[in-house]
Amino acid sequence: MKNIMYALLLTVTGLGACTKMDHEYAPYLSNGEIFYTGVPTNLVAHPGRGRVGLQFTQSKDPNIARYVIYWNNRSSKLEVPASDSVLQQVIVPNLTEGEYAFEIVAYDKAGNPSTPGSAVITGTSLGQAYENNLQTRRVNISNSQAGIILGFSSMDTTCKYTTAAYTTASGTTGSAKYTNAGAFEDTLKDASKQLASVVLKTAYVPLSGIDTFYAQQTMPVNLAAAKYTCTGQMVDYTNASLTGPYPWNVTLRPATATQLELVDNDQTNEVYHKILSGGSNSYYGSFGVVFNLDNNYNVISVINKYGQPSSNGRSAELDPSGINKFDPATRTLKVKYWMNQPGATHRTSFDETFSMK
Known part of the structure; x- marks a missing residue:
């Protein structure tokens, strides 16, 4: 009898508990059971x-x-x-x-x-x-006897290609396409000797992207920017043992669109004027030549890269008696200038011809 009563008690308790649970979840089941399909x-x-x-x-x-x-x-x-x-x-x-x-x-x-x-x-x-924030691939543009040299920097994989449009010697539009991602150089052998600019267009596809975006820029060409062999005469009026280093391997490197720095390729690989001291290689300290040109490639002034004057008082000055002009047809620059120094005024004179390589 005691066991029967215990079983009945459990049954009543269970029924009560189920009734209470159904009451608590009833609002969530009012529209029936919810089914969810498979998730993508x-x-x-x-x-x-x-x-x-x-x-x-x-x-x-x-x-x-x-x-x-x-x-x-x-x-x-x-x-x-x-x-x-x-x-x-x-x-x-x-x-x-x-x-x-x-x-x-x-x-x-x-x-x-x-x-x-x-x-x-x-x-x-x-x-x-x-797209407005994209930039064309970096390129250094210089001249040579063989043609216009495009020196490209390396790019990441989002850069797919770069095109270069330019004017040819015959007056038509030339075009070249580059897909190499590493740094490299190419020469536009058919470019006009009077080439004023190159239009660069670089194509980008963003990481995992489905479309191509472009950056375009018109790059001015300084036809006098190139590697040269420099010959000429140099006279140091204060020290006869200091003489010119000719023939001298140099680069005229663009500093701005109309400004070229004279880089010594034989000794310092910097913007210094090489000289011979008693026949040995040397250079003028705190003196580096910078040519300022107008749009017609006339040299309108010469300044010292390290100041006018520099810390040791040296400055540069154009000698107006020179030809002082770059000729795009022959790819030759002729210029005369002085290095000035306190107490000597025109300490050294230079009469130089730069023949493009």
């Missing part, structure tokens, strides 16, 4: 021009009929049907430039969705602001 996985976003490419692995749930992509807090959406392939690839078009959070929801044939918030990825739509 392996989400990837690809940036594009005014669009974003999305890729995901479809759920193996055979009942899935479609996928809906939501963004802008679900105020915008794009619907695509389920496909037979494992990967689904979708382009979300007409996006203003910016970053977006995309939620991908799978729906089965009965309209049941996948778990809310279970498949979310961020993607970026690119546009004019992004």
